[in-house]
Amino acid sequence: SKIREFFRLDLVKDLVRTCTKRRPNYDRIIIWLTMMALTLPLFVMAGDDNVSYLFVRNQFQWTLKDYTVFNATRRIVQIVGSIIGMYFLRKASVTELENDFFLKYYYSFKLSL
Secondary structure, X not given: XXXXXXXXXXXXXXXXXXXXXXXXXXXXXXXHHHHHHHHHHXXXXXXXXXXXXXXXXXXXXXXXXXXXXXXXXXXXXXXXXXXXHHHHHHHOOHHHHHHHHHHHHHHHHHHHO
């Protein structure tokens, strides 16, 4: 059945194998960071949705339909932002990003002393 096809153990093994495979140019760490960036907010959003709905219902007199449209739009923006972020991370090498970050903050810290 289709449900068994969805929960196949070999798919999980393939996922782990794909994520742990050696890759050039820090691609493996980009995959792990992207997975964490997409997974961790799910835990926050799960508890946040109920409280957020109660808040906007009282503050702005929103209906459930209003909140659903807002929530769907928010999630689409998060997905598009993640895709754009991945594009820029793949274009710029990690070492360039690290150098720019550390140099910027090193000199700003040094100047503040």
